[in-house]
Amino acid sequence: MIRLKNVSKIYPPDTYALKNVNLHIKPGEFVSIVGQSGTGKTTLVKMIIAEERPSKGRVIIGDWDITDIKAREIPILRRQIGVIFQDFKLLPRKTVFENVSFGLEVAGAKAKRINEIVPQVLKIVGLDNKRDRFPQQISGGEQQRTAIARALVHRPKILVADEPTGNLDSINSQEIINLLKKINEFGTTVVLVTHNREIVNSLRKRVITVDQGSIISDQQSGKYIL
Amino acid sequence: MFLFLGRAIKFAIQGFFRNFWLSLVTIIILILTLFSVTIVTGINVVAEQAITSIQDRVDVSVYFKADANEQNVLTVRDTLLALPEVQDVTYVSKDQALEKFRAEHSDDSVILDAIDQLEENPLSATIIIKAHSIDEYSAITAVLDDPQYTDLIEERNFDNNEEVINRLADVSNRIEQIGIIVSVIFVIIAVLIIFNTIRINIYTHREEIGIMKLVGSSNAFVRMPFIIESLLYAIIAVAIALAVLYPLINVVAPQINSFFAGYDFDITSYFQNNILRLVMLQLLFAIVLSAISSSIAIGRYLRV
Numbered sequence: 001m002i003r004l005k006n007v008s009k010i011y012p013p014d015t016y017a018l019k020n021v022n023l024h025i026k027p028g029e030f031v032s033i034v035g036q037s038g039t040g041k042t043t044l045v046k047m048i049i050a051e052e053r054p055s056k057g058r059v060i061i062g063d064w065d066i067t068d069i070k071a072r073e074i075p076i077l078r079r080q081i082g083v084i085f086q087d088f089k090l091l092p093r094k095t096v097f098e099n100v101s102f103g104l105e106v107a108g109a110k111a112k113r114i115n116e117i118v119p120q121v122l123k124i125v126g127l128d129n130k131r132d133r134f135p136q137q138i139s140g141g142e143q144q145r146t147a148i149a150r151a152l153v154h155r156p157k158i159l160v161a162d163e164p165t166g167n168l169d170s171i172n173s174q175e176i177i178n179l180l181k182k183i184n185e186f187g188t189t190v191v192l193v194t195h196n197r198e199i200v201n202s203l204r205k206r207v208i209t210v211d212q213g214s215i216i217s218d219q220q221s222g223k224y225i226l
Numbered sequence: 227m228f229l230f231l232g233r234a235i236k237f238a239i240q241g242f243f244r245n246f247w248l249s250l251v252t253i254i255i256l257i258l259t260l261f262s263v264t265i266v267t268g269i270n271v272v273a274e275q276a277i278t279s280i281q282d283r284v285d286v287s288v289y290f291k292a293d294a295n296e297q298n299v300l301t302v303r304d305t306l307l308a309l310p311e312v313q314d315v316t317y318v319s320k321d322q323a324l325e326k327f328r329a330e331h332s333d334d335s336v337i338l339d340a341i342d343q344l345e346e347n348p349l350s351a352t353i354i355i356k357a358h359s360i361d362e363y364s365a366i367t368a369v370l371d372d373p374q375y376t377d378l379i380e381e382r383n384f385d386n387n388e389e390v391i392n393r394l395a396d397v398s399n400r401i402e403q404i405g406i407i408v409s410v411i412f413v414i415i416a417v418l419i420i421f422n423t424i425r426i427n428i429y430t431h432r433e434e435i436g437i438m439k440l441v442g443s444s445n446a447f448v449r450m451p452f453i454i455e456s457l458l459y460a461i462i463a464v465a466i467a468l469a470v471l472y473p474l475i476n477v478v479a480p481q482i483n484s485f486f487a488g489y490d491f492d493i494t495s496y497f498q499n500n501i502l503r504l505v506m507l508q509l510l511f512a513i514v515l516s517a518i519s520s521s522i523a524i525g526r527y528l529r530v
Binding site: 049071072074076077078079083089090091094102103105106107108110150154 | 229233237240442445
């Protein structure tokens with residue numbers, strides 16, 4: 001599903017964010033990518049959603065080599081990969097419902113389909129009773145769930161979560177992780193980037209450890225080893 | 227396509243009202259820009275009208291000696307007509323002058339009798355010269371300084387007018403210069419204000435643009451709401467500017483019209499005759515300004 005072949009990312013003059021990374025994530029997997037800050041985890045995420053291009057090597061999503069993706073093809077890729085972030089990236093002037101329907105609206109979905117899908121997704125993330133609130137009127141956990149709902153409206157094959165629990169307390173964090181597990185059970189490949197030891201250890205899923213731009217460990221049912 | 231446009235308009239209207247204060251400020255700035263440009267243009271129109279009105283009335287009369295040979299006088303007229311600076315020459319012959327004199331004094335038998343007593347026509351021939359431009363009179367009168375003509379000429383009133391004409395030309399040039407300087411200043415102010423509005427627009431919308439890109443909207447769809455929003459600013463600003471300008475012109479009109487009393491100029495009818503052109507020009511001006519601004523703003527933030 002996601003394949004990185006000999007990928008390096010060099011920031012001139014000679015800073016290596018990623019060094020010769022080889023990675024293969026199969027469909028339906030739940031993979032945690034761990035490592036300390038500044039080790040290249042976020043660069044890896046940016047490669048997958050084509051926000052950054054590799055300096056060397058190739059990035060392949062499904063059957064699509066996105067290494068040299070054209071600017072006008074990026075929207076098509078983004079509709080197949082859901083992304084959530086530490087800072088949620090919600091639009092403060094849109095309600096929960098509008099934030100979620102936004103993803104469909106900008107992709108040109110018909111109103112009928114939006115009114116069908118958005119309530120479904122809001123139900124999955126447990127926000128069907130807060131659809132008319134604005135982001136600042138709900139908790140951090142609920143904001144992240146809104147972001148997850150927005151990522152899900154395109155029924156993506158891949159969901160990339162970049163430090164989704166970084167701004168949340170442990171109870172809210174656990175709820176978000178449980179939600180990600182539920183989404184994974186529906187068949188979506190989940191890539192979780194985190195440096196939260198507790199969460200990684202409790203998941204008992206595949207763990208890839210990144211240090212200074214290289215993969216130093218890749219274990220099925222792994223633990224946080226740094 | 228309609229879905230696309232409709233949604234873009236919906237986002238634009240949402241953006242407009244949820245950023246209401248910024249929208250209001252942008253519109254007010256646009257209105258002020260429209261105002262300054264319109265007023266400068268208006269002043270230019272009035273000043274130009276004033277100068278042409280006065281210039282139209284300026285002419286030079288050349289009075290010939292009573293004993294001047296008519297053939298020679300006609301030669302002078304033809305010479306003047308041949309000059310490129312001359313717009314028109316009116317010739318009043320001795321006989322015509324006499325007739326006019328008689329007509330003017332038709333109820334004064336004493337004067338008429340006195341005229342009849344004379345054997346010869348005591349009045350002199352006159353030619354009235356009109357130039358294309360007020361600057362050209364000195365060139366024309368220079369021709370009349372030729373010795374072969376000076377013998378024929380009794381008097382010419384340009385000598386008296388010369389100072390007035392020179393001053394008028396001076397004033398008209400000065401008004402034009404000031405108008406140009408004021409216009410340039412206003413254009414610079416407008417450019418700076420709009421540049422700042424662009425920056426504010428970039429700042430408030432950059433997050434939204436990033437998120438739109440993130441959830442997979444096409445570039446055209448990212449641009450469209452902002453362009454529509456800026457068109458909205460332009461249309462509202464023009465509507466308000468005209469709504470304020472129209473009564474304002476009606477208030478100022480009597481003063482301007484009294485200044486032009488006796489001349490063929492009426493500011494109210496001028497405004498009414500040109501209203502369509504004015505609306506179109508203002509709309510074009512406002513739309514071009516805001517479209518350029520928003521395009522620059524969006525262009526800078528769409529490279530992600």
